[in-house]
Amino acid sequence: MHLFWEHGYEATSLAMLREAMGLTPPQIYNAFTDKETLFRKALTRYHETEIGFALDALSAPVPTREAIRRLLLGAAEAYSRPSKPGGCLFVSGALAASPQAQAIADELKAYRKASEAAIAERLAKGRAAGDLPEGFSVEGFAKYIAGVMNGMSIQARDGASVEELRILAQTALAALPAEEQKREA
Amino acid sequence: MHLFWEHGYEATSLAMLREAMGLTPPQIYNAFTDKETLFRKALTRYHETEIGFALDALSAPVPTREAIRRLLLGAAEAYSRPSKPGGCLFVSGALAASPQAQAIADELKAYRKASEAAIAERLAKGRAAGDLPEGFSVEGFAKYIAGVMNGMSIQARDGASVEELRILAQTALAALPAEEQKREA
DNA sequence: CAGGTTTCGTATCGATCAATATGGATAATT
DNA sequence: AATTATCCATATTGATCGATACGAAACCTG
Numbered sequence: 001m002h003l004f005w006e007h008g009y010e011a012t013s014l015a016m017l018r019e020a021m022g023l024t025p026p027q028i029y030n031a032f033t034d035k036e037t038l039f040r041k042a043l044t045r046y047h048e049t050e051i052g053f054a055l056d057a058l059s060a061p062v063p064t065r066e067a068i069r070r071l072l073l074g075a076a077e078a079y080s081r082p083s084k085p086g087g088c089l090f091v092s093g094a095l096a097a098s099p100q101a102q103a104i105a106d107e108l109k110a111y112r113k114a115s116e117a118a119i120a121e122r123l124a125k126g127r128a129a130g131d132l133p134e135g136f137s138v139e140g141f142a143k144y145i146a147g148v149m150n151g152m153s154i155q156a157r158d159g160a161s162v163e164e165l166r167i168l169a170q171t172a173l174a175a176l177p178a179e180e181q182k183r184e185a
Numbered sequence: 186m187h188l189f190w191e192h193g194y195e196a197t198s199l200a201m202l203r204e205a206m207g208l209t210p211p212q213i214y215n216a217f218t219d220k221e222t223l224f225r226k227a228l229t230r231y232h233e234t235e236i237g238f239a240l241d242a243l244s245a246p247v248p249t250r251e252a253i254r255r256l257l258l259g260a261a262e263a264y265s266r267p268s269k270p271g272g273c274l275f276v277s278g279a280l281a282a283s284p285q286a287q288a289i290a291d292e293l294k295a296y297r298k299a300s301e302a303a304i305a306e307r308l309a310k311g312r313a314a315g316d317l318p319e320g321f322s323v324e325g326f327a328k329y330i331a332g333v334m335n336g337m338s339i340q341a342r343d344g345a346s347v348e349e350l351r352i353l354a355q356t357a358l359a360a361l362p363a364e365e366q367k368r369e370a
Numbered sequence: 371c372a373g374g375t376t377t378c379g380t381a382t383c384g385a386t387c388a389a390t391a392t393g394g395a396t397a398a399t400t
Numbered sequence: 401a402a403t404t405a406t407c408c409a410t411a412t413t414g415a416t417c418g419a420t421a422c423g424a425a426a427c428c429t430g
Binding site: 025034 | 418420
């Protein structure tokens with residue numbers, strides 16, 4: 001998973017995986033069928049072990065703005081762990097791919113779209129609860145938040161520290177309408 | 186250039202380039218030395234022909250907030266031209282690379298860093314001119330703006346339309362301190 | 371303890387990569 | 401017009417890709 005995370009799907013060779021796992025080629029193919037299946041296994045593992053902060057943030061019983069704040073700050077921390085490759089596997093895994101790997105690129109795109117949809121769902125819940133003003137565009141802000149997270153992933157890959165990403169996250173938060181909207185009315 | 190933009194450095198094979206340019210292998214090597222040199226030529230060409238909006242926005246004699254607004258809206262348009270690959274070549278070219286292509290990945294990272302530095306320079310000029318409040322962090326906001334643009338590049342690659350990117354850009358703009366700061370004082 | 375079977379590592383497969391050598395066609399010169 | 405020189409497309413090179421076939425070693429059974 002770390003190799004795919006660091007180098008992406010296509011640039012990670014079986015020789016690298018073999019050495020990292022200490023396995024012989026037949027052992028790999030017995031265990032994972034082929035490279036594509038192995039990558040998909042790495043994707044689900046990544047989703048289960050590294051992305052918990054997002055589900056936690058979006059499902060926590062807190063006001064909408066606080067949920068988004070936790071989401072962005074969680075990403076700042078998750079994308080810059082010193083012991084892990086920088087950024088997000090869903091972004092780094094196959095942003096650009098050869099025609100043969102289009103299926104992999106599409107799958108990663110689906111993961112990213114699902115993340116955006118989850119954000120939109122949380123924002124919609126917030127609007128229903130009155131956390132957000134009238135003219136608030138759920139889809140527009142979801143695309144903004146997802147975009148900021150993708151951008152943080154690239155900044156992390158370029159060496160941004162957790163403090164720098166936290167500042168970025170808090171700056172991005174300023175674009176959200178103020179929390180007091182409900183009380184002001 | 187379009188092939189590298191679409192598929193990235195490593196996933197673009199010489200066979201694809203050969204067919205696209207209608208050249209035979211020796212013609213390519215006579216003209217461009219090798220694949221890496223060809224890619225670097227594509228990078229400079231991209232910089233000269235596709236990224237003008239950024240230099241224009243940052244050098245225009247307008248208030249700081251307007252300059253950033255032009256930068257983000259220019260990116261929204263440049264990243265989603267229907268006749269071009271989505272996003273920015275500096276992001277898609279080699280976000281994740283094999284160890285052999287590390288030099289290429291580093292060069293693209295340098296381009297991204299240079300973009301961020303150009304934004305920081307413009308913000309510093311704005312602070313000197315009084316466009317921005319006292320506690321304003323030039324580096325922090327530059328990293329935010331650069332991150333948002335990188336995120337827009339990924340959203341564009343995932344199919345976002347120019348309208349959606351424009352909304353994202355305007356949302357991102359809301360995080361900037363208000364322009365009236367100077368007059369209020 | 372011997373025979374048969376299963377398992378597992380090495381060596382290799384065809385395909386494709388980036389890059390180049392070679393042979394034929396064209397053009398220039400005598 | 402004959403010959404030489406130049407150029408250029410095809411065919412090929414070594415290396416590496418993902419994936420697999422073969423041979424040896426270990427283990428269980430009789």
